[in-house]
Amino acid sequence: MPLRPHTPPRPWCPLSDAEWLALYPHLIHRSPAGRQVGDLRARMDAIFHIACTASPWRDTPEKFGKPDTIARYFRRLTHGGLWQSLLETLVALDDDDHPLRRIESFITRACRRAHRILGLGFLVLIRRLSIRSALNGPPWLLPDPDLSERLMRYFWPAIERRDMPAIRLLKRLLRTTAGKKSIPRSVRLAWP
Structure with missing residues (x-):
């Protein structure tokens, strides 16, 4: 949605x-x-x-x-x-x-x-x-657990094959879906 x-x-x-x-x-x-x-x-x-x-x-x-x-x-x-x-x-x-x-x-x-x-x-x-x-804050800086679950389902065959480039990509994507540890106050206040 x-x-x-x-x-x-x-x-x-x-x-x-x-x-x-x-x-x-x-x-x-x-x-x-x-x-x-x-x-x-x-x-x-x-x-x-x-x-x-x-x-x-x-x-x-x-x-x-x-x-x-x-x-x-x-x-x-x-x-x-x-x-x-x-x-x-x-x-x-x-x-x-x-x-x-x-x-x-x-x-x-x-x-x-x-x-x-x-x-x-x-x-x-x-x-x-x-x-x-x-x-x-901006959605791209906040955690998205639903997206991380979808990524895991998508990459699961690559994990089972031990496809290292795909696993490294998955790690980077999962770090992104985890969001930032803290959002600066200036960004939060500027968020409408």
């Missing part, structure tokens, strides 16, 4: 009533147990604000509450599967005017942060759903 084009970036603004009502059903099942969240909508606004500005959590504006509390809630939602659910919902939506479509940019930016927590499995899901703007 080819990667979808980038979601046009949208500057952060608080969630509208329609956007909140579309997002709320996804939150209610994944909201972590424990003390009640005072204003869930403000907390999601804070998460999207930080995701869109690419600022560290400590730069959360005071009106949203304590930065540690916001970051902890983001981690809990991430471990609860919120971002995977939202990405799958976005792919399934046929209506381009759906309220979740309007905040797709916010969701994909938050997914970039969630990738740090969820790791390679989340990256594989993003690739399989073909949501390019949720990737944490």
